[in-house]
Amino acid sequence: MGSETKSQIIPVVDFSNQNMKPGTNTWLSACNVVRTSLENYGCFVAKYDKVGKELCNSVVSSIEDLFCLPLETKKQKTSDRPFHGYIGQVSWLPLYESMAIEGPLTMIECQKFAQIMWPQGNHGFCDTMNEYSKLLGELDHIAKRMVFESYGVDMKICDSLIESSNYLLRCLKYRPREIDENDIGLQPHSDLTIISVVHQLNNLNGLEIKLKNGDWIGIHASPSSFVVMAGDAFKVLSNGRISTCEHRVIMNEKKTRYSTGLFSFGNKIMDIPKELINEEHPLCYKPTFDNYDYLRFYEKERINEPTTRIEAYCGINLKPTPI
Numbered sequence: 001m002g003s004e005t006k007s008q009i010i011p012v013v014d015f016s017n018q019n020m021k022p023g024t025n026t027w028l029s030a031c032n033v034v035r036t037s038l039e040n041y042g043c044f045v046a047k048y049d050k051v052g053k054e055l056c057n058s059v060v061s062s063i064e065d066l067f068c069l070p071l072e073t074k075k076q077k078t079s080d081r082p083f084h085g086y087i088g089q090v091s092w093l094p095l096y097e098s099m100a101i102e103g104p105l106t107m108i109e110c111q112k113f114a115q116i117m118w119p120q121g122n123h124g125f126c127d128t129m130n131e132y133s134k135l136l137g138e139l140d141h142i143a144k145r146m147v148f149e150s151y152g153v154d155m156k157i158c159d160s161l162i163e164s165s166n167y168l169l170r171c172l173k174y175r176p177r178e179i180d181e182n183d184i185g186l187q188p189h190s191d192l193t194i195i196s197v198v199h200q201l202n203n204l205n206g207l208e209i210k211l212k213n214g215d216w217i218g219i220h221a222s223p224s225s226f227v228v229m230a231g232d233a234f235k236v237l238s239n240g241r242i243s244t245c246e247h248r249v250i251m252n253e254k255k256t257r258y259s260t261g262l263f264s265f266g267n268k269i270m271d272i273p274k275e276l277i278n279e280e281h282p283l284c285y286k287p288t289f290d291n292y293d294y295l296r297f298y299e300k301e302r303i304n305e306p307t308t309r310i311e312a313y314c315g316i317n318l319k320p321t322p323i
C-alpha cells in the first residue's frame with residue numbers, strides 16, 4: 001500500500017489484501033493513503049483482484065460486440081442527461097466512441113439497456129456487465145467510506161450518500177490513429193461525478209493524469225489496476241479538500257483500446273458535512289449541492305475548465321465586499 005516508483009507516483013492501495021477490514025490497522029492506514037492521494041492527485045490506483053481474467057475477457061468481448069452493432073442501433077441509446085447516451089463520430093475526436101449503461105448495478109437496468117441494443121435479448125451481456133459493475137461498485141463504496149472515515153464524518157452521512165448514488169457504466173473504444181491523425185483519444189477534462197472508477201480494460205495504456213504542477217503522467221495499464229478518481233461533486237462535498245482529477249487519453253497504441261468508467265452521481269441534494277467546515281477550512285461552496293442540476297448547468301454553460309466551472313456553479317465569493 002502506498003508504494004511509489006519512479007513511473008508510478010500515484011499511490012497504489014492493495015484492496016486484495018485479506019486484512020483490509022474496517023477497524024484493522026491495514027484499513028486505517030489505507031484510509032489515510034486514499035484521502036491524501038485524493039487531496040494531492042485527485043485519484044489513487046486500486047489493486048483489486050476480484051475482477052478475474054475470465055470476467056475481464058468476457059467484458060472485452062461484450063463491449064466489442066456492442067460497438068460492432070450498426071450505428072443506427074447504437075444511436076438509439078439516448079438520454080436527456082449529458083454523457084448518458086451513445087457518443088461517436090465526433091469530428092474533433094475521431095478515435096473515440098462510447099456508450100453508457102445506466103444503473104448497471106441492477107440486473108433489470110442491464111436488461112433494459114440490452115433490450116435497446118438486442119431486442120431479442122442478450123443474457124450473456126447482461127450477466128457479464130452486471131457482475132463487473134457490481135465489483136467496480138464495491139470499490140466506489142469502499143473509497144467513499146475510507147474518505148469519510150478519514151475525515152471523521154458521521155458514517156450515516158456516508159451510508160446515505162452511497163444509498164442515494166446513481167451509477168453509470170461508460171464503455172469506451174479508441175481505435176488506433178492513422179499516420180496523419182493526432183494522438184488525442186479524449187480531451188483533458190474532469191468528470192462531473194462524485195467518483196469515477198476507470199479500468200484500462202484490455203491492458204493498453206493511454207490514460208493520463210494532470211499533476212498540480214501541470215505535468216501529465218501516464219497510468220500504467222494492468223488488468224487488476226483501477227484508477228479511482230474524484231469528480232467535481234466530490235471536490236464540492238469535501239469543501240474543496242479533495243481535488244477533482246483532470247485527465248485525458250493519449251492514443252499511441254497500435255491496437256483498439258477498450259476502457260470502462262463506473263461513474264457515480266448523487267441522486268439527492270447533498271450537504272457539505274459539518275465536520276469538514278472549520279476555521280482552517282471555512283465553507284467555500286454553497287452548503288448544498290445538486291449533482292444533476294450541476295450536469296444541466298454544464299450542458300447550458302459548457303465551461304470546460306473544472307475550477308472555473310465549479311466556482312461558477314456553487315462558489316462563494318470569500319473576498320470582503322468593499323464598503
Ligand SMILES: O=C(O)CCC(=O)C(=O)O
Nearest residue numbers: 170172198207249259261
Ligand atoms: O478511457 C479512459 O481511460 C478514460 C475515460 C474518461 O475519462 C471518461 O469517459 O470520462
Ligand SMILES: [Fe+2]
Nearest residue numbers: 189190191247
Ligand atoms: Fe473522464
